Amino acid sequence: MSEHAAVGKLKEKFSAAVLGVAEFREETTVTVKKEDIVAICTFLKEELGYNFLCDLCGVDYLGESPRFMVVYNLYNIATKDRLRVKIPVEESDPRVDSVIGVWGTANWHERECWDLMGISFNNHPDLRRILMPADWEGHPLRKDYPLQGPGREPYQGRLS
Amino acid sequence: MANLETMTINMGPQHPSTHGVLQLVLELDGEIVKKAVPHIGFLHRGVEKLSEHRTYHQTIPLTDRLDYLAPMSNNLGYVLAVEKLLGITDAIPERAQRIRVIMTELTRLKSHLVWLATHALDIGAMTVFLYCFREREEIIDIYEKVSGARMTSNYFRVGGLSADFPAGLEKEIRSFIDAMPGHVDTYEGLLTGNKIWQKRTIGVGRISAEAAIDIGLTGPALRASGVDWDLRRDNPYSGYEKYDFRVVTAEEGDVFARYKARLDEMRESCKIIRQALDALQPGPILADAPKICLPAKKNVVNTIEGLIHHFKIVTEGFKPEVGEVYQGIEAPKGELGYYLVSDGSAHPYRMKIRPPSFVNLQALPQMVEGSLLADVIAVIGTLDIVLGEIDR
Numbered sequence: 001m002s003e004h005a006a007v008g009k010l011k012e013k014f015s016a017a018v019l020g021v022a023e024f025r026e027e028t029t030v031t032v033k034k035e036d037i038v039a040i041c042t043f044l045k046e047e048l049g050y051n052f053l054c055d056l057c058g059v060d061y062l063g064e065s066p067r068f069m070v071v072y073n074l075y076n077i078a079t080k081d082r083l084r085v086k087i088p089v090e091e092s093d094p095r096v097d098s099v100i101g102v103w104g105t106a107n108w109h110e111r112e113c114w115d116l117m118g119i120s121f122n123n124h125p126d127l128r129r130i131l132m133p134a135d136w137e138g139h140p141l142r143k144d145y146p147l148q149g150p151g152r153e154p155y156q157g158r159l160s
Numbered sequence: 161m162a163n164l165e166t167m168t169i170n171m172g173p174q175h176p177s178t179h180g181v182l183q184l185v186l187e188l189d190g191e192i193v194k195k196a197v198p199h200i201g202f203l204h205r206g207v208e209k210l211s212e213h214r215t216y217h218q219t220i221p222l223t224d225r226l227d228y229l230a231p232m233s234n235n236l237g238y239v240l241a242v243e244k245l246l247g248i249t250d251a252i253p254e255r256a257q258r259i260r261v262i263m264t265e266l267t268r269l270k271s272h273l274v275w276l277a278t279h280a281l282d283i284g285a286m287t288v289f290l291y292c293f294r295e296r297e298e299i300i301d302i303y304e305k306v307s308g309a310r311m312t313s314n315y316f317r318v319g320g321l322s323a324d325f326p327a328g329l330e331k332e333i334r335s336f337i338d339a340m341p342g343h344v345d346t347y348e349g350l351l352t353g354n355k356i357w358q359k360r361t362i363g364v365g366r367i368s369a370e371a372a373i374d375i376g377l378t379g380p381a382l383r384a385s386g387v388d389w390d391l392r393r394d395n396p397y398s399g400y401e402k403y404d405f406r407v408v409t410a411e412e413g414d415v416f417a418r419y420k421a422r423l424d425e426m427r428e429s430c431k432i433i434r435q436a437l438d439a440l441q442p443g444p445i446l447a448d449a450p451k452i453c454l455p456a457k458k459n460v461v462n463t464i465e466g467l468i469h470h471f472k473i474v475t476e477g478f479k480p481e482v483g484e485v486y487q488g489i490e491a492p493k494g495e496l497g498y499y500l501v502s503d504g505s506a507h508p509y510r511m512k513i514r515p516p517s518f519v520n521l522q523a524l525p526q527m528v529e530g531s532l533l534a535d536v537i538a539v540i541g542t543l544d545i546v547l548g549e550i551d552r
Contacts, residue, residue, distance in 0.1 A: 024483040025244050055497055055514040073486050080394040105376025108522045131201035147213055
């Protein structure tokens with residue numbers, strides 16, 4: 001399969017920041033350095049037309065280094081084209097620059113990512129928990145967070 | 161400027177017009193809303209966490225409970241994502257695809273009927289509510305006949321469907337969609353020209369196309385702001401490219417425009433269902449993928465391969481290769497997306513749901529700030545939110 005058009009332009013402009021490109025089931029995923037995420041997102045939106053942020057979420061690869069990935073699923077409404085951008089995030093420094101300045105919709109997505117995955121976002125205007133209660137401890141979607149919640153016996157029944 | 165004091169009032173989470181357990185903290189200056197802060201999460205059940213501990217098939221019933229007004233759309237988005245992950249998208253039989261389209265379009269009608277019913281009731285039009293629920297009941301009857309359940313259908317399977325249509329159902333669906341456009345005309349007759357309805361909706365909750373894209377609105381809410389984008393046409397799935405339908409758009413971006421857009425969508429859905437029924441041919445309803453789809457009962461009891469496959473699928477599930485996919489579909493409320501990460505095991509390593517209502521609700525503050533308190537009710541209705549999928 002030929003290379004995604006946006007990938008070539010990204011590599012040209014941010015050659016040092018692109019860590020890897022993967023193709024799977026006709027979908028393109030670009031992994032980039034987290035320091036450049038705002039610049040890259042701005043470039044993708046302004047120059048390449050990815051004007052719609054469908055989704056933003058964190059994935060916990062417990063046991064690997066870096067432990068987290070933050071995933072941005074982008075869409076270009078004019079060309080109907082999708083692109084996925086990922087940034088690796090270290091467990092020791094789970095902080096990422098917010099992309100609210102690029103897409104306003106990132107606001108609640110980033111709050112959810114903070115709430116459930118424990119990745120905080122620099123320059124976010126309102127980084128509160130969104131789904132869990134304000135006084136909740138821990139981040140439930142992390143892999144080391146027990147399914148039954150904290151302080152309870154593990155589930156004894158069959159899970160699958 | 162003597163007195164600039166504002167009053168903060170709390171609305172919900174137990175309030176009939178918040179459509180579920182949504183809490184709004186409103187800062188009012190007289191009757192003008194200065195600030196609106198939504199608080200969500202009261203219905204959080206941890207669906208994404210639960211799915212990481214179940215097999216791919218066992219996750220399907222969890223998706224019913226996201227947007228419980230449109231369970232089959234949630235099923236469809238999920239099974240399409242898993243099929244993409246497995247690489248069997250092209251192996252889905254024609255009949256299964258047609259039935260998926262018929263059922264998801266009926267689901268769209270069902271979802272829009274509840275939206276119209278409650279939206280009109282909130283604004284004070286009681287009759288429409290009763291009419292809409294009468295028609296919705298017929299769709300629920302169809303649901304029950306195909307899946308055995310009225311609400312939580314759990315009907316689609318990875319690779320196809322759980323069961324074929326029962327005898328005589330096609331005729332029933334046909335007579336329903338023959339009558340449905342007339343019913344839509346009835347609702348329009350009660351509301352569109354109604355002076356009270358117009359006063360409460362025209363110019364209310366206006367959002368421009370640019371602002372709507374920036375905040376992430378999708379579905380009819382985005383199209384009513386003049387953005388011509390529908391995933392059924394633009395990134396077709398389940399064979400939507402074979403159907404002839406119009407993507408309904410409007411320019412005004414207010415409550416009235418979104419109302420008109422959804423009503424027209426209901427008419428278009430009837431057209432799609434009719435085309436799908438016309439083209440529906442007998443055939444298999446599950447893909448020929450014995451390691452993924454449960455075998456027919458007669459093969460389980462009569463053949464050793466069937467028995468083994470049944471046993472393996474039930475006890476272990478299937479294992480997609482390592483990878484990640486994102487699948488978005490045009491659910492009744494907007495883009496419903498599933499982002500699935502597989503680590504090669506029988507459980508999703510990570511499932512992220514992009515619920516349309518979650519993102520659409522985010523637009524509420526900017527739609528209501530500066531308008532009257534009573535308009536907040538109209539705007540909540542027009543966003544067509546379901547807290548089940550917002551909180552997951």
